[in-house]
Amino acid sequence: MKNVKIWNTKKRGVFEFLVYPDEKRFVGVCLTLNIIEEGESPKELLENLEEAAFGHLEVVRKENLSNKLLNRPALKKYWDKYYTAKLLREVEKLLQKRTSSLAPFPVKQELVYT
Numbered sequence: 001m002k003n004v005k006i007w008n009t010k011k012r013g014v015f016e017f018l019v020y021p022d023e024k025r026f027v028g029v030c031l032t033l034n035i036i037e038e039g040e041s042p043k044e045l046l047e048n049l050e051e052a053a054f055g056h057l058e059v060v061r062k063e064n065l066s067n068k069l070l071n072r073p074a075l076k077k078y079w080d081k082y083y084t085a086k087l088l089r090e091v092e093k094l095l096q097k098r099t100s101s102l103a104p105f106p107v108k109q110e111l112v113y114t
Helices: 042-062 076-095
Strands: 013-022 025-030 035-039 107-113
Touching (some): 013 042, 035 042
């Protein structure tokens, strides 16, 4: 799958997040900024990651720092998990009409800011 990336700026961009189970906890990654956290609840973890990402954006804007700080991609292994989850979600949508839901898989979320 080809990875087409948006170049984030202080005025607009996209933050991409992935939350997935890892043994007894959950791992959350802001793929765009390479922020990684662990937590007990996927919902709380995603909220914490969003807060960290938008806090980072706020500092970059306030201090007029380089746009490069808004484009620090996570390691390839996390992007691979993200695109696998995205593909599984599409497959599940196609199969839902004929079968029950597949087993849970990672939460994927993209946030567009302006």
